[in-house]
Amino acid sequence: MSHSSDMIAEDIEQYLKSHEHKGLLRFITCGSVDDGKSTLIGRLLFESKLLFEDQLAAIEADSKKYGTQGNEMDFALLVDGLAAEREQGITIDVAYRFFSTNKRKFIVADTPGHEQYTRNMVTGASTTDAAILMVDARYGILTQTRRHSFLMSLIGMRHLVVAINKMDLVDYSKQRFEEIVEEYKVFAKQLGLEEITFIPMSALKGDNVIEHGHHMPWYHGPTLMAYLETVEVDDERLQRNPFRMPVQWVNRPNLDFRGFTGMVSSGTVKPGDAIRVQPSGKSSRVARIYTYDGDLEMAVAGQSITLLLDDEIDISRGDVISGVERPSQTADQFETSLVWMHEQPLLPGRPYLMKLGTQTVSATVTDVKYQVNVNTLEHTAAKQLDLNAIGICTLSLDRAVAFDPYQECQDTGGFILIDRMTNNTVGAGMLHFALRRSQNIHMQHVDIDKQARALSKGQQPAVLWFTGLSGAGKSTIANLVEKKLHAAGQHTYLLDGDNVRHGLNRDLGFTDADRVENIRRVGEMAKIMVDAGLIVLTAFISPFRSERQLARDLMEDGEFIEIFVDTPLDVAEERDPKGLYRKARRGELKNFTGIDSAYEAPESPDLHLRTTEMSSDEAADAIIGLLRERHVIA
Incomplete structure (x- = not known):
C-alpha cells in the first residue's frame, strides 16, 4: 500500500471515529402535499456536505428534466427516489436519509403528504424523537396539517417544529407568519400539544434552514439546524421509567445456559434486581446481564441484552420482564x-x-x-x-x-x-x-367437561360449517345430514341462517358489518354447543373467509369441518327458491351476496361439494362418510 493510500485510510478512520460518539436524533417531516418536505431534506443533505460530485451532477441534470424552478437546483430530487414520485412531483413512500454535522448525527424520515398515504406517515413517526410539521405559508393550516398534528398527539410526540415554509412566496410577511402561528396554537391547545417551536423559512432559498439569511430580520428564534442540533433526545426520560424488557428469544445453547433475550424498552436493570414476568406474574432475580461483548453491571433503555435469572421459571417469547415494584x-x-x-x-x-x-x-x-x-x-x-x-x-x-x-x-x-x-x-x-x-370476569371451573359430555353421547363433538351462495342447497343438505345422524342415534343441532335471524340475530341487517357480527355470534353459539358434546350443523352463506377462520379458531383442532356447497351463480339464481335474486336484480334488496356484495369462496375446504355433479342425497352421504373417516361417528 502506498503512503498516500495509508493517509487516506487514516483520514477515513479518523472521520468514522469523530462520528462514533455523537448523539443521534431521529426526526420526521410531515404535513400536506407539496409543502416542501423533500426540498427541505435535500437542502439539509446538500448543506451537510455529504453528497458526492456524481450525485450533484445527477441532481443538476434531473433538475433540468423534472424541476420547475428554472436553473435552480431542485433539492427535492435528492429524496424523491421513485420514478413515479419524480414524474408526479410528490412523495408516495417513506424515504429515510442519514446526515451529520459537527454536533450530532441524524436520521430523517420524509413522509407522504397525500391523505391516502397517512399510513406511511404513521410508520415513519413511530420511531422518531422529533417532528417537523411543514406548512405552506400561502395556504396555512390544511386538513392534512390537522390530521398529522392529531397523529403526533396520539403517539406522544414531545418535540414538534412547525416550519412555515415558502415564505419567499408571501414576500417574507411577518403578518402572515403570525396569523398562521395563532391559528395553529388554538388547534394545538385542544390536542394538548405544548412544546412547539415555530420557524418561518424558505427551504428552496435557504432562509432559516442553516443560517438566518437577510429576508426576515424580524425573526429572532433558532434556525432549523440549530434546533435539531440542540433539542433534547428522550433517552434520559426512558431510563427514569420503570424497567421493561419484552422477551424476543429464549436463548438456550446448552443445558448450562438459559437466558432471555430482548431490548430494554425503558428503565434500567442490574444483577440482583427483583423482576416479575407478565402475564404469568412469576418472580425471580437477575443473576447476570449477558452481552456479546461480556457481562454488564447495568443495562439501560435501548440496549439489547440477555438476562439470566436465579430461578428456573417458565418464560416465553412475548412475555414482558418488569421491575417487581412497578410491573406491567x-x-x-x-x-x-x-x-x-x-x-x-x-x-x-x-x-x-x-x-x-x-x-x-x-x-x-x-x-x-x-x-x-x-x-x-x-x-x-x-x-x-x-x-x-x-x-x-x-x-x-x-x-x-x-x-x-x-x-x-x-x-x-x-x-x-x-x-x-x-x-x-x-x-x-x-x-x-x-x-x-x-x-x-374469570372462567369458572366446572367438573363436567366437554369430553365427559361427548363420552356420554358416544360421539366426537364437531361443527359442520356449510357455506355457499344463497340457493346453493346448504339448508337442504344440512337437513338431510341431520336426519341421517339422528336416525343413527347421534346428538345434533342444526343452526340455520334464516332461523337464527328470527331470534338471536333479529337485530342485524345485511351490511358487511352486520354479516360479520352475525357469523361471530353463530360461531360463539356453535362453540357452546360443541362444549355440550353435540355435532352442530350451521347453514349460513358466511361470505367472508376471515369470519369463517374466526369460527374455526374458536374450536379445537379437528372440530371444525368446512363444507363448501359449490353452486355456480347462474344456477343458484335460476333456482331462486325465495325470490331473493329477482329482488336484488331489481334493486329492491341491497347487499345481496353474489349480486352487489362479495362472496369469498373457501380456498381449501374440508369437503368440496359440486352440486351440479351430484344430488342432495349423494352430498349428504359424502358428508357422513367424511365424519366416519374422521372418527366423529362410529
Missing part, C-alpha cells in the same frame, strides 16, 4: 385509539392478528365508540372505520397480555393490527387502559 399490567380488553390504514374498512367483530411488542395474539374490535373529525376534533358516531379514519375503539384479545398505557411506554402500549388472510398491516393503535370488566 395484564388484561385482555382495552380502550384504544386506532388509525385505520387499509382500503377495506374496519368491521367490528372481524378477527385480526395484533402485534404488541414481541407478542402476537388474536384480536377483535368489538365496538367503535366514536370517530374523531380531525378538522374540528368533534366525536362522531361510527359503525366502522374507513381508510385513514381515526377512532376510539374497544379491543378484545383471545388471551391476557402484558401491557402499559401508551403514554407510559410506547413499546408495550403501541400495537398494529394485521389481516389474517393477507398478512397486511391494516391498523395502528395505542392502548389507553384496560377495561374494568376484563379484570372482573
Whole structure:
C-alpha cells in the first residue's frame, strides 16, 4: 500500500471515529402535499456536505428534466427516489436519509403528504424523537396539517417544529407568519400539544434552514439546524421509567445456559434486581446481564441484552420482564385509539392478528365508540372505520397480555393490527387502559367437561360449517345430514341462517358489518354447543373467509369441518327458491351476496361439494362418510 493510500485510510478512520460518539436524533417531516418536505431534506443533505460530485451532477441534470424552478437546483430530487414520485412531483413512500454535522448525527424520515398515504406517515413517526410539521405559508393550516398534528398527539410526540415554509412566496410577511402561528396554537391547545417551536423559512432559498439569511430580520428564534442540533433526545426520560424488557428469544445453547433475550424498552436493570414476568406474574432475580461483548453491571433503555435469572421459571417469547415494584399490567380488553390504514374498512367483530411488542395474539374490535373529525376534533358516531379514519375503539384479545398505557411506554402500549388472510398491516393503535370488566370476569371451573359430555353421547363433538351462495342447497343438505345422524342415534343441532335471524340475530341487517357480527355470534353459539358434546350443523352463506377462520379458531383442532356447497351463480339464481335474486336484480334488496356484495369462496375446504355433479342425497352421504373417516361417528 502506498503512503498516500495509508493517509487516506487514516483520514477515513479518523472521520468514522469523530462520528462514533455523537448523539443521534431521529426526526420526521410531515404535513400536506407539496409543502416542501423533500426540498427541505435535500437542502439539509446538500448543506451537510455529504453528497458526492456524481450525485450533484445527477441532481443538476434531473433538475433540468423534472424541476420547475428554472436553473435552480431542485433539492427535492435528492429524496424523491421513485420514478413515479419524480414524474408526479410528490412523495408516495417513506424515504429515510442519514446526515451529520459537527454536533450530532441524524436520521430523517420524509413522509407522504397525500391523505391516502397517512399510513406511511404513521410508520415513519413511530420511531422518531422529533417532528417537523411543514406548512405552506400561502395556504396555512390544511386538513392534512390537522390530521398529522392529531397523529403526533396520539403517539406522544414531545418535540414538534412547525416550519412555515415558502415564505419567499408571501414576500417574507411577518403578518402572515403570525396569523398562521395563532391559528395553529388554538388547534394545538385542544390536542394538548405544548412544546412547539415555530420557524418561518424558505427551504428552496435557504432562509432559516442553516443560517438566518437577510429576508426576515424580524425573526429572532433558532434556525432549523440549530434546533435539531440542540433539542433534547428522550433517552434520559426512558431510563427514569420503570424497567421493561419484552422477551424476543429464549436463548438456550446448552443445558448450562438459559437466558432471555430482548431490548430494554425503558428503565434500567442490574444483577440482583427483583423482576416479575407478565402475564404469568412469576418472580425471580437477575443473576447476570449477558452481552456479546461480556457481562454488564447495568443495562439501560435501548440496549439489547440477555438476562439470566436465579430461578428456573417458565418464560416465553412475548412475555414482558418488569421491575417487581412497578410491573406491567395484564388484561385482555382495552380502550384504544386506532388509525385505520387499509382500503377495506374496519368491521367490528372481524378477527385480526395484533402485534404488541414481541407478542402476537388474536384480536377483535368489538365496538367503535366514536370517530374523531380531525378538522374540528368533534366525536362522531361510527359503525366502522374507513381508510385513514381515526377512532376510539374497544379491543378484545383471545388471551391476557402484558401491557402499559401508551403514554407510559410506547413499546408495550403501541400495537398494529394485521389481516389474517393477507398478512397486511391494516391498523395502528395505542392502548389507553384496560377495561374494568376484563379484570372482573374469570372462567369458572366446572367438573363436567366437554369430553365427559361427548363420552356420554358416544360421539366426537364437531361443527359442520356449510357455506355457499344463497340457493346453493346448504339448508337442504344440512337437513338431510341431520336426519341421517339422528336416525343413527347421534346428538345434533342444526343452526340455520334464516332461523337464527328470527331470534338471536333479529337485530342485524345485511351490511358487511352486520354479516360479520352475525357469523361471530353463530360461531360463539356453535362453540357452546360443541362444549355440550353435540355435532352442530350451521347453514349460513358466511361470505367472508376471515369470519369463517374466526369460527374455526374458536374450536379445537379437528372440530371444525368446512363444507363448501359449490353452486355456480347462474344456477343458484335460476333456482331462486325465495325470490331473493329477482329482488336484488331489481334493486329492491341491497347487499345481496353474489349480486352487489362479495362472496369469498373457501380456498381449501374440508369437503368440496359440486352440486351440479351430484344430488342432495349423494352430498349428504359424502358428508357422513367424511365424519366416519374422521372418527366423529362410529
